[in-house]
Amino acid sequence: MTIEDVIDTYGDMVTRICIMNLRNSDDAKDCFQEVFIKLYKHGMIEDPDYLKHWLIRVTINTCKDYRRVFYKKTINIEDVLIQDGKKDYVLLPVILDMPTRYKNVLYLYYYEGYKTDEISEILKMNINTVKSRLKRGREILKKKVGEDDE
Secondary structure, eight states, rough: OOOHHHHHHHHHHHHHHHHHHHHOHHHHHHHHHHHHHHHHHHHOOOHHHHHHHHHHHHHHHHHHHHHHHHHOOOOOEEEHHHOTTTTTOSSHHHHHOHHHHHHHHHHIIIISOHHHHHHHHHTTOOHHHHHHHHEEEEHHHHHHHHHHHO
C-alpha cells in the first residue's frame, strides 16, 4: 500500500478527527499533513487494522500538540457538515462543543463504529474509563439536545 492509497482510504477519517479536535478547517489541513508526514517518516504499516488504529492515535496526539501551541477558538460548522454527505451530522456540532475526553470516545464509537474494547486499545485507556466517558458523554448530549428542543 502506497502513501497515496493510505490517504485515499483513510484521509476522510483523519480530516474529520482533525476538524473535530481543532475546530478550524485551516488548522485541520495543517494537522492532516503533519499526520501523513509522520506516517511517511515512520514507514508504511502493512496491517490495515493496525494502520487505522495507528492513524487515529497519531491524529489525536498531533491535534493535541497543535492545540497546545497554535489553538484558536474558532470553528466553521459548515466545514464539518460538508465533509461527508453520507454521514448523519445532526449531533456533530453538539459533540464538537464537548470536552475532549468525551468528544474522542463518542466520535470513535458513533462515527467510526468502534467497540469499547477497540477504543480502549486505540486511546490507550482502561475499558471502564471508555465506558464511563461514553455514558457521561451520552448524558451531556441528551441534556444539550434537550435544551435545544425547549
